[in-house]
Amino acid sequence: MMQRKIYLIYSLLSMLWMAVGLPQAVARSWQEASADVSGRVVDVDTGEPLLGATVMLKGSTSGTVTDYEGNFKINVTEEGAVLVVSYIGYVKQEVPVGGRSTIEVSLVLDMEALDEVVVIGYGSVKKSDATGALAVIDSKEFNQGAINTPQELIAGKTAGVTVTSNSGAPGNTSTIRIRGGSSLSASNDPLIIIDDVPMDNTGVGGSANILSSINPNDIASFNVLKDASATAIYGSRAANGVIIITTKRGEKGFKVAYNFTGSLYTAPNKLEVYSGDEYRELINDLYGGEPNITGLLGTANTDWQDEIFDNAFGQDHSVSVSGAGDHLKYRVSVGYNNTDGILETYNFERTTVAVGLDPTFFDGKLKMQLNVKGMLNNNNFADQGAIANAIAYDPTQPVYDGNTRWRGYTTWTTGGINGTSINLAPANPVAQLALTDNTSEVKRSLGNFKINYELLEGLRANLNLGYDYTKSEGHNNVKDSTQWVYTPTVAGGRINPYEDERRNEVLDFYLNYDKGIESIDSKFDLMGGYSWSHFKREDHSSTSDEAKQAFSQERQFASEYYLVSFFGRVNYSLKSKYHLTLTLRNDNSSRISPDERAGWFPAAAFSWNIIDESFLKSSKLVSDLKLRLGYGETGQQDINTGNDYPYLATYTISDDASRYAFGSNYYNTLRPDGYDKNIKWETTTTYNIGVDFGLIGNRVSGSVDVFLKRSDDLLSTVDVPVGTNFSSRILTNVGSMENKGIEVNLNWVAIDSKDWNWKLNYNVYYNHNELTKLNLNDDPDYFIEVGAIGGSTDGYIQAQNLGHAINSFRTYEQVYDQTGHPIEDSFVDQNNDGIINSSDLVINHSPAPQVSMGFNSWLKYKQFDLSINARAQLDNYVYNGVAASSNYNTLYNSMEYLRNMSTQADKTKYMNATNSRFSDYYVEDASFFKIDNINLSYSLPDAFSGLANLRFSAGVQNVLVVTKYNGLDPEISGGLDNNFYPRTRVFVLGVRAEF
Numbered sequence: 001m002m003q004r005k006i007y008l009i010y011s012l013l014s015m016l017w018m019a020v021g022l023p024q025a026v027a028r029s030w031q032e033a034s035a036d037v038s039g040r041v042v043d044v045d046t047g048e049p050l051l052g053a054t055v056m057l058k059g060s061t062s063g064t065v066t067d068y069e070g071n072f073k074i075n076v077t078e079e080g081a082v083l084v085v086s087y088i089g090y091v092k093q094e095v096p097v098g099g100r101s102t103i104e105v106s107l108v109l110d111m112e113a114l115d116e117v118v119v120i121g122y123g124s125v126k127k128s129d130a131t132g133a134l135a136v137i138d139s140k141e142f143n144q145g146a147i148n149t150p151q152e153l154i155a156g157k158t159a160g161v162t163v164t165s166n167s168g169a170p171g172n173t174s175t176i177r178i179r180g181g182s183s184l185s186a187s188n189d190p191l192i193i194i195d196d197v198p199m200d201n202t203g204v205g206g207s208a209n210i211l212s213s214i215n216p217n218d219i220a221s222f223n224v225l226k227d228a229s230a231t232a233i234y235g236s237r238a239a240n241g242v243i244i245i246t247t248k249r250g251e252k253g254f255k256v257a258y259n260f261t262g263s264l265y266t267a268p269n270k271l272e273v274y275s276g277d278e279y280r281e282l283i284n285d286l287y288g289g290e291p292n293i294t295g296l297l298g299t300a301n302t303d304w305q306d307e308i309f310d311n312a313f314g315q316d317h318s319v320s321v322s323g324a325g326d327h328l329k330y331r332v333s334v335g336y337n338n339t340d341g342i343l344e345t346y347n348f349e350r351t352t353v354a355v356g357l358d359p360t361f362f363d364g365k366l367k368m369q370l371n372v373k374g375m376l377n378n379n380n381f382a383d384q385g386a387i388a389n390a391i392a393y394d395p396t397q398p399v400y401d402g403n404t405r406w407r408g409y410t411t412w413t414t415g416g417i418n419g420t421s422i423n424l425a426p427a428n429p430v431a432q433l434a435l436t437d438n439t440s441e442v443k444r445s446l447g448n449f450k451i452n453y454e455l456l457e458g459l460r461a462n463l464n465l466g467y468d469y470t471k472s473e474g475h476n477n478v479k480d481s482t483q484w485v486y487t488p489t490v491a492g493g494r495i496n497p498y499e500d501e502r503r504n505e506v507l508d509f510y511l512n513y514d515k516g517i518e519s520i521d522s523k524f525d526l527m528g529g530y531s532w533s534h535f536k537r538e539d540h541s542s543t544s545d546e547a548k549q550a551f552s553q554e555r556q557f558a559s560e561y562y563l564v565s566f567f568g569r570v571n572y573s574l575k576s577k578y579h580l581t582l583t584l585r586n587d588n589s590s591r592i593s594p595d596e597r598a599g600w601f602p603a604a605a606f607s608w609n610i611i612d613e614s615f616l617k618s619s620k621l622v623s624d625l626k627l628r629l630g631y632g633e634t635g636q637q638d639i640n641t642g643n644d645y646p647y648l649a650t651y652t653i654s655d656d657a658s659r660y661a662f663g664s665n666y667y668n669t670l671r672p673d674g675y676d677k678n679i680k681w682e683t684t685t686t687y688n689i690g691v692d693f694g695l696i697g698n699r700v701s702g703s704v705d706v707f708l709k710r711s712d713d714l715l716s717t718v719d720v721p722v723g724t725n726f727s728s729r730i731l732t733n734v735g736s737m738e739n740k741g742i743e744v745n746l747n748w749v750a751i752d753s754k755d756w757n758w759k760l761n762y763n764v765y766y767n768h769n770e771l772t773k774l775n776l777n778d779d780p781d782y783f784i785e786v787g788a789i790g791g792s793t794d795g796y797i798q799a800q801n802l803g804h805a806i807n808s809f810r811t812y813e814q815v816y817d818q819t820g821h822p823i824e825d826s827f828v829d830q831n832n833d834g835i836i837n838s839s840d841l842v843i844n845h846s847p848a849p850q851v852s853m854g855f856n857s858w859l860k861y862k863q864f865d866l867s868i869n870a871r872a873q874l875d876n877y878v879y880n881g882v883a884a885s886s887n888y889n890t891l892y893n894s895m896e897y898l899r900n901m902s903t904q905a906d907k908t909k910y911m912n913a914t915n916s917r918f919s920d921y922y923v924e925d926a927s928f929f930k931i932d933n934i935n936l937s938y939s940l941p942d943a944f945s946g947l948a949n950l951r952f953s954a955g956v957q958n959v960l961v962v963t964k965y966n967g968l969d970p971e972i973s974g975g976l977d978n979n980f981y982p983r984t985r986v987f988v989l990g991v992r993a994e995f
Contacts, residue, residue, distance in 0.1 A: 158854070
């Protein structure tokens, strides 16, 4: 009964499509002399009928689909007619009619599709044999448009992975989270591996993005390993998941490809602040009887946001040459990107070169792979502090006021326009951009050489030698006679050069033994190996005034650490239906104290291909079904404090103002710092249950995963008893947290015919995060303040506390009047002691979404393609810091300057507020729905008499945002909205040519 209901629904959808897509062909069929051809489509091996197979008349738009018994009927009007029969998961077949009235078509399984290989740690496996929770996103599914960095390619593509761009600046980084964060103080970023070379997650000075060295056009796929049964092979670096990036390789046939993307960047909206006229009216209304205040007003109407933001253009070019001979596959590419930011003077420029060679020797027994990537990146970061000052600067003032002391730019001063600057007043944002030289040059090379040699039948040895070298040079200089730079000397400008160098090397050696035993219908795949990694960094910076007469303390820093590992994995398959994976890794990091240095990370996973059982073999409904069970432990060694050896005692040398006198001589002192000599790994344990399924010949497919992720021994800076250490607070292992949730991925091939193809994807992810331990004595009232905000005594709006999500907001509960208007500095007295103080702060709401969703559509008609990508997040909260800092009582400062603000101040009209910034009134529900990309393309195959394949495209990015949030953008990484670089709306034109 269920099967017939599904068939009825499917038939109705198919008839609807036939009515919409083929009206002309249907009309003709009533008018022309014709013959009906009927038939049946079956599986060649089982003879089972195939429901929903597409039968098209070649060279026309006439077609039909098979019914529940695999039967079809189609009208044939021409001699020599050929039927084109296709079905998901099977090889397409062309069948000449040849005057027949009845035809039976037997389709063969597409073994290439069934044997899709996915990359896992130190090897690969058929997707059907995979036991862990993983996702594969290939280049056909990537987000399209103006893509500057690789992270943008996969936003919204799979459940459990959230990608949040940290700003709208070109080339900027994104925050990636896989199944939520796993740490309090250490890194929550996933391990990223590019062509077998693991990345160091720490940033490089002068580079905004650790992945900016990779040209997105060179990437073939992302393999996302989510649960610990899949990631444990990477041990101490895999607590936050693993992303394996594989770049494109050479293929058979010589090919030259050229890609061009041209982009127009615009600001879709701007923050509503008071105009010059509105501001004059407001100041006169509030301070009309105080001429010392109203006298500060000017006569201009300056829109400072318009002065610093403008439409910007970007261009991206990529050329590649690829091919393959009998013993060598090769691909060489060159890329160039030059993109201006909508913030004046901002620019991102990148040149990349990538070489990939895959030679084979001795009849394939020896396989090699060479990858070399190079990048030259030039940045002009501008002074992004101008964004906040464009909101705060008095709109009644002009950009220039004719002064001679402050380079002609209007500046807040005392004693006239050439007087002494008021250093704490807002800076002229136009001057900030024009007089700041914040540029860098980054050179990076990443590569590896890999050897795979067959020692004996089934036994292969693998050696991988990789490196990642980066060197950056830059400066953040400001001209003198500028008000906003007052250290080391007032109005002396700034010279701030810096250098940063990173050298990371990796050596992996492992053996693979693959053996099938027919007598017991089993297959073994054994792997064991050794890994050595070295990470070194050096940086140097100094600061002086522009005249180089006054210097602040020079910084020189160098550090390195090592990671030595042993690992092994056993894959066992029984009857190609039952699969067991056992993994073990031993890591030894120099970052961890010797007594705790050895970390052991086991994992086990089991999968059952239920579809291969006899009771499902003949199912017309279920075409794929697999159960997965997984368990594993992973670690965390990215401590994120800047100190690679937190278990060692360190001493800080005093500055010259803090020397100790012995007689007539003064000596610098050494101050011992607090430390924990027993510091150890953070450990995350994951349990996963998953089901992969396919229905109606995989027209409908997907997966469901339920997981529990427990993190223990989390590093956190906590209070310690007086006298037990050299500091009252130390970094130590004290915390525990849980992430538990569910992931659903659904795919639907709605239409699959000769001219029409429509694929849909929906993914949804729910995650509940909770801290279960925070300090040494399990005090439930203990909390750690995080989330610093400016303009207050305490300065923190978030906290870590037991029973709550990490980084939850800690605020006063606002009291409202009868009309629902917030009462100024009136909050709920939570403990009823008659006093409103920090004891009345309440922890509630998290910046991380409880639910994340992705929507993806690919519609193809003949040579046209239309792709639409959208995302949604629910139950994520944001602290609207822009609104919180917009109160009437801060319009005028007693230092004699005025300050503009968001018009959201009209909602509260606070005049005397002192603690309003800590009100939950400003913690807003920032749930949203976004259409990220709409892209339309037209393909012209065999252009120029078959010499080229052309593809033209046009698209829009950041198309639509639906939200109740009152700020500029609801998608704020970390949940603190304090005037960030706005995300842009981008209009894109593209051309791709293959020769």
